[in-house]
Amino acid sequence: MKDLKAAYKTIEQDHFAPEMEISFIDGGKRTTLRYEKTTWTVGGEDKGLRYGENPGQEAALYRLVNGNIAIGEVETIAPGAPLASAPELLQSGKHPGKTNITDADNALNILRYLTDKPCAVIVKHNNPCGVALGSTLAEAYFRANKADRLAAFGGCIALNRECDLETAKLVAENYAEVVVAPEFAPGVMDVFAAKKNLRVFRIGNMARLRDYTARRTIDFKSLIDGGIVAQTSFCAEARRPEDMMPAAATRKIVDKATGEATFEEHKIARMPTAREFEDLVFGWLVEAGVTSNSVLYVKDGATVGIGTGEQDRVGVAEIARDKAYTKHADWIAWEKYGKPFNDLRLAFGEEDGARRQEEIMEQTRAEKGGLPGCAMVSDAFFPFRDGAEVGIRQGITSIVQPGGAIRDWDVIDCCNEAGVAMVFTGQRSFRH
Numbered sequence: 001m002k003d004l005k006a007a008y009k010t011i012e013q014d015h016f017a018p019e020m021e022i023s024f025i026d027g028g029k030r031t032t033l034r035y036e037k038t039t040w041t042v043g044g045e046d047k048g049l050r051y052g053e054n055p056g057q058e059a060a061l062y063r064l065v066n067g068n069i070a071i072g073e074v075e076t077i078a079p080g081a082p083l084a085s086a087p088e089l090l091q092s093g094k095h096p097g098k099t100n101i102t103d104a105d106n107a108l109n110i111l112r113y114l115t116d117k118p119c120a121v122i123v124k125h126n127n128p129c130g131v132a133l134g135s136t137l138a139e140a141y142f143r144a145n146k147a148d149r150l151a152a153f154g155g156c157i158a159l160n161r162e163c164d165l166e167t168a169k170l171v172a173e174n175y176a177e178v179v180v181a182p183e184f185a186p187g188v189m190d191v192f193a194a195k196k197n198l199r200v201f202r203i204g205n206m207a208r209l210r211d212y213t214a215r216r217t218i219d220f221k222s223l224i225d226g227g228i229v230a231q232t233s234f235c236a237e238a239r240r241p242e243d244m245m246p247a248a249a250t251r252k253i254v255d256k257a258t259g260e261a262t263f264e265e266h267k268i269a270r271m272p273t274a275r276e277f278e279d280l281v282f283g284w285l286v287e288a289g290v291t292s293n294s295v296l297y298v299k300d301g302a303t304v305g306i307g308t309g310e311q312d313r314v315g316v317a318e319i320a321r322d323k324a325y326t327k328h329a330d331w332i333a334w335e336k337y338g339k340p341f342n343d344l345r346l347a348f349g350e351e352d353g354a355r356r357q358e359e360i361m362e363q364t365r366a367e368k369g370g371l372p373g374c375a376m377v378s379d380a381f382f383p384f385r386d387g388a389e390v391g392i393r394q395g396i397t398s399i400v401q402p403g404g405a406i407r408d409w410d411v412i413d414c415c416n417e418a419g420v421a422m423v424f425t426g427q428r429s430f431r432h
């Protein structure tokens with residue numbers, strides 16, 4: 001009988017060359033990006049990635065070591081000391097896989113905007129499941145894990161400060177695949193040593209993350225036939241309250257009888273408070289690392305519900321809402337009984353467990369999944385008011401979105417009717 005578990009322990013052969021070059025040729029002018037393959041020694045074997053997205057796929061990790069390319073008005077300069085493409089592997093029961101590296105990279109993609117305070121990002125399947133700020137790193141990690149304790153299982157944890165013992169002990173209470181930090185305090189690696197397959201990466205130059213806030217690189221997307229789309233990477237431009245615009249729109253009204261057009265100006269009646277602006281900015285920056293179509297709910301510098309990769313905006317707003325309810329109920333169960341919500345019937349018997357679950361759901365519904373007071377974040381405009389209404393019915397008080405829909409005026413009216421503040425960024429934040 002085939003050992004299905006063995007596939008995840010395999011190390012694929014690596015036939016990729018140690019160096020790679022990509023050249024842009026314009027007439028007689030050639031500009032070249034040069035890359036070198038990254039490897040680590042684990043168990044006496046020098047190897048790069050264990051496998052790609054799945055066992056059976058060979059993969060290699062290359063770091064950019066040289067290159068200077070100008071695309072239009074955007075100049076891309078090789079960063080010199082890389083971040084995600086050449087991390088120092090301090091502990092690893094086995095070589096990392098492609099998903100470990102790309103999860104870490106996306107965590108850094110979010111962290112680059114959030115350098116002022118201790119911050120923890122937990123990424124699973126290349127999407128954040130919990131992001132939070134804190135007065136200490138331990139508080140930030142606790143809040144990020146609380147945001148979605150279930151999805152954080154087996155995730156990648158990225159920290160923007162030295163990992164201290166308090167934080168390490170919290171991390172060790174759960175199962176994680178990867179921990180990334182700029183440094184690790186004395187005794188931390190002893191705590192992590194008990195987790196034999198935990199991959200621990202030190203990225204010593206993480207302090208340079210702020211330098212990457214507005215820096216663009218060349219982003220390559222491979223197509224099924226081997227073709228490549230090359231684009232300049234996304235950078236969130238609205239990084240401060242003053243970068244966001246009061247929601248405003250012009251409505252064109254055509255008289256059906258005469259064909260004459262008149263124009264109505266619609267403006268948001270209430271601007272966000274200082275506290276709301278903090279969450280709007282935080283949420284918009286987290287949004288840069290979420291797969292589109294997406295909607296987020298955030299409050300007090302932490303994610304509450306994250307909806308990702310949905311086909312319609314109302315649907316993703318509802319998914320983010322439903323996830324907030326689910327995670328809220330699970331956290332109540334965990335704090336009250338030390339058990340996941342879904343395990344209460346197994347732990348206490350069918351009848352008693354069902355009663356406890358219903359009590360928790362009553363509390364969750366009363367508290368609306370922790371959504372009242374949240375900021376609602378949308379990576380693209382709301383084409384109709386129904387998307388915004390999903391959050392408004394749950395008690396959100398502010399919205400940030402790019403703006404630019406034909407019916408922006410209707411969404412503005414919807415917010416004004418509910419007393420909700422709304423700002424536009426003027427920039428879409430799609431991530432495919």
